[in-house]
Structure formats: C-alpha cells, structure tokens
Amino acid sequence: MAPRIDIESVKKRKDGLAVIRDIERYAASPDLPQDPEDIALYRWYGIYQQRPKDGYHMLRIKVPNGQLNGNQLRAIGGIANDFGRGLADITTRQNFQYHWIELRHVPEILSRLAGVGISTVGACGDITRNVVGCPVAGIDADEFIDGSILAHELANYYSGNPHFSNLPRKYKISVCGCRLHCAQPDINDVGLYGAEFELDGKLQRGYGLMVGGGLSTKPLFAVDMNTFLLPHEVFEVVKAVTEIFRDSEILRADRSKARLKFLLSDPKIGVGGDRFRAMIEERIGHPLRHATPFRRPLDTETDHLGIHPQKQPGLYYVGVGVTVGRLSGDDLIRLADIADEFSTQSSIRNTNKQNFIISHIPEEKLSQLRGALKAAGFDDMPSVFKRSVVSCTGIEFCNLAITETKELGRRVADELEERFPEASKQLRIHFSGCPNNCGQNAIGDVGLRGGLTKVNGEMVQAFDILLGGTTGENRAFAETVSKKIPATFITDAIANLYRTYLGWCSNGETFNAFVKAHTAEQLDAVVREGMPPKE
CATH class of the missing domain: 3.30.413.10 (Sulfite Reductase Hemoprotein, domain 1)
Known part of the structure; x- marks a missing residue:
C-alpha cells in the first residue's frame, strides 16, 4: 500500500501550481519514477490517477458557467478521440472529464486546450474549482440579472491565482441570476443568487449571498448572510470570504472537517451565520447591507431544458438531454458542427444536470435544428427519466x-x-x-x-x-x-x-x-x- 500523504505538509513545501513543471518533466521522461507528493499535487491541474492506478489518468477541464463555443467543443472532442479512447463526461459542475489519459500526453493536451481558451488549472485540488452558473444566463427572458458576467470575472481572478492556491480544501462558487436558483447556491461554499431590493426608493437588481454549503459524507446547507449586494459590491465580499477560508487554521487541523461548511455549521468549530457575517464585515471594513431573507424558489432542481424563447427577439434556446452525461468525442464534434450551423453565436452551454443547451437559434431554423440533432443521435425531448x-x-x-x-x-x-x-x-x-x-x-x-x-x-x-x-x-x-x-x-x-x-x-x-x-x-x-x- 502506498504511504499516506500529508497534503498540508506537502503544500507547505510546494505550491500546487508549481507542479506543472514536474508534470512536464515526467511527461518527457515516462520511465522517470514519479514522486508521490507530486502525484498528490497533479490535482491542481485537474489530474487524478485513474482506477486501478496503472498509468492512466482522469483529466478534468474547467468550463466557467458551462459556456462553450463550437471551436472549443470541437477541440474537446478531438482530444477525447486522440487521447481518451473517445470518452468525455459532462460533470455536475458544468465541466468535461476525460479518462484513459497518459501523463506523457498531458502537455500536448493542455496546449491544445489553451489554444481555444480552455484551462484545467483548479479543476481539482485545494483551490477554487470551476465557477458554476445558470446555463441560460444572459438569454433567459425572466432572469433577475445576467450572472455569467460575474461568474467569468470571479473565474478569471481565482484561476491560477497564487494568493489562493493553498486553501484548506476544495472551494466552490456558484453565481445564478435566474429565478430558479438552478446553480444550487444551497450546496456551494459561496452561493450568489439573483434578487431584487429597494434602495433609495428604487427597486435594484443584484445578489443575495449564501455561504458554507456542501455535500460529501456530511452534507450541510449554506447559511444565508441576509444581505443584498449590488453587482459592483460582490467581488470584495467574495474575496473576504475566500480569505477567511484560506486563513483558517482550525480548518487545516483536521482534513475531514476542512471545508468552509464546517466553519459555519459544525457543532464544535462552527461560528454560525451571524458571526461569519461579522467576520466578513471586519475584512471589508464596513457593514453589509441588511436584507430580510429572500424567498427561495419552490423548484430549484431544473436545468432549463425544452425549447424556449430568449430575451433577444427572434432567438430561441434548445435543451438536449444526455443520460448520465456521457458523450463520445465524435458526439462533441457533431454537436460543434450543429452549433456552428444553427446558432448565431455557435453557443453550447453545459448544465449541472449533465445535459446541454444550444442557444441563439433563429426561430426559422428550429425545425431544421431538431432534425439535425435527431440525425446526430441527440434527444431534445428526453423523457422525465433520461433528462434527470x-x-x-x-x-x-x-x-x-x-x-x-x-x-x-x-x-x-x-x-x-x-x-x-x-x-x-x-x-x-x-x-x-x-x-x-x-x-x-x-x-x-x-x-x-x-x-x-x-x-x-x-x-x-x-x-x-x-x-x-x-x-x-x-x-x-x-x-x-x-x-x-x-x-x-x-x-x-x-x-x-x-x-x-x-x-x-x-x-x-x-x-x-x-x-x-x-x-x-x-x-x-x-x-x-x-x-x-x-x-
């Protein structure tokens, strides 16, 4: 049995982001023995050893807010075919995962992904993971606010940021401007959800904030901070939450209780919502605006499938079911071709239910699109079982x-x-x-x-x-x-x-x-x- 790695000690000796040099070194010399501590840090670049640890790896890529274009999807499909035995899985954080990846191929894979603007940095490890959001952000006619703008801002800031590359455990951010809370703020470390609030006699749109949600073996729901944030106020508040998490020594004492949820809600070490709110205020140097808790939607567990008009006149989005999220490289390439042909922005959006949406479809092309999807083996009208x-x-x-x-x-x-x-x-x-x-x-x-x-x-x-x-x-x-x-x-x-x-x-x-x-x-x-x- 391999020796157990004390990851906190490893992180003190080497920043997880620095392991890329070792990945490149091992890739160039496949017979070179790999240090178990380096293997533990591969996660910072989305790499896990695949069962049964016989030289193959899982590689996860990050797709902020689940948003892709045809060129990106075509590249993802090509990599699956060339290096991953044709498999690509949509994840519950709107990413893709490859399997059967050999370390010697990783530098070329990362280069090909970078060529289309895709990264794996922070896809796994004790770092900010993929920032998730509503898959119809910016096109949903009924949304409070387009959360994808903020989601990408946060993703760009935290991805590869050495100030936040050594967190106690994984750290998950959700930004959702739709009325359904479809991006699950309840179970993320930081959950931002669309809201309306009256300021100076005028109804403003922005975000409510939940902190400290997560699942695993001890699921805990996020605690609402009972505040309302205007879009320009969000960044400093999320940064404060992240710094509190990063700097918490009590969370690093026990890896089984190192998620932010324990600092909020654990019976022994949890400080509770009121105290955590005060900790945020201490960091930002001013009080948070108080807001009576916003009413949560009754049905949040959806991913907007179906055929729906967008807020942009004459355009529609179409949801497609992918049972358990498993696709082939050829599927992805066909889908990229379909997006190029029918979407005015060649736009594809992954959902957290392991399905996808094609957006910006002119109304006159809907029938043709549905025919093309069916011919390619996709189902835009999946049963209640296959879609869920x-x-x-x-x-x-x-x-x-x-x-x-x-x-x-x-x-x-x-x-x-x-x-x-x-x-x-x-x-x-x-x-x-x-x-x-x-x-x-x-x-x-x-x-x-x-x-x-x-x-x-x-x-x-x-x-x-x-x-x-x-x-x-x-x-x-x-x-x-x-x-x-x-x-x-x-x-x-x-x-x-x-x-x-x-x-x-x-x-x-x-x-x-x-x-x-x-x-x-x-x-x-x-x-x-x-x-x-x-x-």
Missing part, C-alpha cells in the same frame, strides 16, 4: 467508488421509460458509487448511494435508497429508507416508488410531497415489493 438521471464516475474509473454507476444509470432510465412511456411527472434520480455524494444523491428525489451486500453467499454491488432531497424553499437532504438493495433490483425499486406515487398523486403533488406523506417503513415496503426477502 445524474451519475458520478463510478467504479469504472474512480478509486473511491464501490459500485458501477454510469451504465446502470443509463439502463435504469431506459427501463423506466419502457415501463412508463407516458410519464410526465418529474423524478430526479442521482447515483453515487460510494458515500462521498459526488452524484449529489443527498439532493435527489431518489438518491442511490453505492455499497455492497451479500446475495446467496456472494458479495454483490448494492445501493442504499435515499428519498426526498431538494434545494430551495423546502430544502432537505434525502433520508435513507432502504439499505443494500442489490443493483439488479434498482429499476424495480424505483418503478415501485414511481407507480405508487402516481397512484397517490391526485392534485399535482410532487414526488417529495409523496415522500413526506409516508413513513420510512412504508416507503421501504414499497421499495421491496416483489423482491426476495433480505438475507
């Missing part, structure tokens, strides 16, 4: 995973679609292959958390089933109702739940309302209907 299945990488590539997720997620979506061909009521299904919540199972209508169980004396892949998660006005983390359901029965389990929900629903109630109306024991019985008894 989210999945982590799973055991196929991840060293922490216990179960396979991607193919199972696809199969479950296909089978549910066959069983409920006319389904129209939303059901968000989130797969995580281990307890770390990378597939966001804690906020799914149905969350699947990977593990193992014994069947006929043999250990098999299985999932705990969690129900009732959501963000927004009624935010709640999904709670476990059934444990260790074998993977082979997951479709049956979800079908049992959905069928029972449809029979119960009489007035448009949501699946989460159905969950709240039943006890965990009742729901477990529904899950297990028709299954063999537990061993």
Whole structure:
C-alpha cells in the first residue's frame, strides 16, 4: 500500500501550481519514477490517477458557467478521440472529464486546450474549482440579472491565482441570476443568487449571498448572510470570504472537517451565520447591507431544458438531454458542427444536470435544428427519466467508488421509460458509487448511494435508497429508507416508488410531497415489493 500523504505538509513545501513543471518533466521522461507528493499535487491541474492506478489518468477541464463555443467543443472532442479512447463526461459542475489519459500526453493536451481558451488549472485540488452558473444566463427572458458576467470575472481572478492556491480544501462558487436558483447556491461554499431590493426608493437588481454549503459524507446547507449586494459590491465580499477560508487554521487541523461548511455549521468549530457575517464585515471594513431573507424558489432542481424563447427577439434556446452525461468525442464534434450551423453565436452551454443547451437559434431554423440533432443521435425531448438521471464516475474509473454507476444509470432510465412511456411527472434520480455524494444523491428525489451486500453467499454491488432531497424553499437532504438493495433490483425499486406515487398523486403533488406523506417503513415496503426477502 502506498504511504499516506500529508497534503498540508506537502503544500507547505510546494505550491500546487508549481507542479506543472514536474508534470512536464515526467511527461518527457515516462520511465522517470514519479514522486508521490507530486502525484498528490497533479490535482491542481485537474489530474487524478485513474482506477486501478496503472498509468492512466482522469483529466478534468474547467468550463466557467458551462459556456462553450463550437471551436472549443470541437477541440474537446478531438482530444477525447486522440487521447481518451473517445470518452468525455459532462460533470455536475458544468465541466468535461476525460479518462484513459497518459501523463506523457498531458502537455500536448493542455496546449491544445489553451489554444481555444480552455484551462484545467483548479479543476481539482485545494483551490477554487470551476465557477458554476445558470446555463441560460444572459438569454433567459425572466432572469433577475445576467450572472455569467460575474461568474467569468470571479473565474478569471481565482484561476491560477497564487494568493489562493493553498486553501484548506476544495472551494466552490456558484453565481445564478435566474429565478430558479438552478446553480444550487444551497450546496456551494459561496452561493450568489439573483434578487431584487429597494434602495433609495428604487427597486435594484443584484445578489443575495449564501455561504458554507456542501455535500460529501456530511452534507450541510449554506447559511444565508441576509444581505443584498449590488453587482459592483460582490467581488470584495467574495474575496473576504475566500480569505477567511484560506486563513483558517482550525480548518487545516483536521482534513475531514476542512471545508468552509464546517466553519459555519459544525457543532464544535462552527461560528454560525451571524458571526461569519461579522467576520466578513471586519475584512471589508464596513457593514453589509441588511436584507430580510429572500424567498427561495419552490423548484430549484431544473436545468432549463425544452425549447424556449430568449430575451433577444427572434432567438430561441434548445435543451438536449444526455443520460448520465456521457458523450463520445465524435458526439462533441457533431454537436460543434450543429452549433456552428444553427446558432448565431455557435453557443453550447453545459448544465449541472449533465445535459446541454444550444442557444441563439433563429426561430426559422428550429425545425431544421431538431432534425439535425435527431440525425446526430441527440434527444431534445428526453423523457422525465433520461433528462434527470445524474451519475458520478463510478467504479469504472474512480478509486473511491464501490459500485458501477454510469451504465446502470443509463439502463435504469431506459427501463423506466419502457415501463412508463407516458410519464410526465418529474423524478430526479442521482447515483453515487460510494458515500462521498459526488452524484449529489443527498439532493435527489431518489438518491442511490453505492455499497455492497451479500446475495446467496456472494458479495454483490448494492445501493442504499435515499428519498426526498431538494434545494430551495423546502430544502432537505434525502433520508435513507432502504439499505443494500442489490443493483439488479434498482429499476424495480424505483418503478415501485414511481407507480405508487402516481397512484397517490391526485392534485399535482410532487414526488417529495409523496415522500413526506409516508413513513420510512412504508416507503421501504414499497421499495421491496416483489423482491426476495433480505438475507
């Protein structure tokens, strides 16, 4: 077993950003032994060793606000084909991930990405991650404010910034100007959301602020700072939050509690929202404007799929479902060609539900676009199951995973679609292959958390089933109702739940309302209907 790396000690000896020189050195000399401490810092450039650590790597690229153009997407697809066995996955932070990457190819990959304005700096590691945002920012006719401007400003400032390259743990920023809070401020370290506030007798548009959200094995919701920020006021406040996080010694004492959420809400070390607000004020040198908490949207877990008119007259955006976010390099190249042909800005936008949107489509081209998408194998009218299945990488590539997720997620979506061909009521299904919540199972209508169980004396892949998660006005983390359901029965389990929900629903109630109306024991019985008894 490889020795455990004390990453805090490593970071004191070498800034994570400096490891690029070592990456280049190892790439040029593939037989040169790699220092385990350098390997630990590869993450600062989006690189993880791929399971089973036999020379291949995952490489994650950053896509601020999920926004791309055709040239960028074509380059991403070409790299997938040339170096990653044709695979590219959309992530829950609007990025792309490659697999099967050899270190010797990384310098060329980084060069090709840089040539189209894409970076991997900070895609992983104890640093500011990809800044996420609303995928229809700037084109949504009903948005409070175009959050993409701020998202890109923050991304540009923090990416590769040596003043913030040694944080206690990962650091995630969300900027969302739409009325849905679709960029999930509740579960980000810093969540900025669009809001209106009266100043000097005039209604102004800007941002509310949440701090300290995150999932993993101990999910905690962000705390609202009860303030309203005009766009020009945001930068100094976010910088203050980042400095507080960076300078916190108590967070560095225990890596299992090193996320910002613990400084806000941990029973032992958490300071609470009021004190944290005061800490921000001490940093910026003046009080924050007080605002009564803004009302959160009821349904925040959407990604704007469908065909919708933009605020720009005569233009539309079209959402396309990608079950579990998995695409091929050829898919991406075809999509780039479609964007070039039909979008006036050759614009593609990834969503945090692992789907994508093509924007700036002239109305007269909508029919042709839909035909081109269908011919290329894309679905602009996905079923409620295929559009809403989210999945982590799973055991196929991840060293922490216990179960396979991607193919199972696809199969479950296909089978549910066959069983409920006319389904129209939303059901968000989130797969995580281990307890770390990378597939966001804690906020799914149905969350699947990977593990193992014994069947006929043999250990098999299985999932705990969690129900009732959501963000927004009624935010709640999904709670476990059934444990260790074998993977082979997951479709049956979800079908049992959905069928029972449809029979119960009489007035448009949501699946989460159905969950709240039943006890965990009742729901477990529904899950297990028709299954063999537990061993």
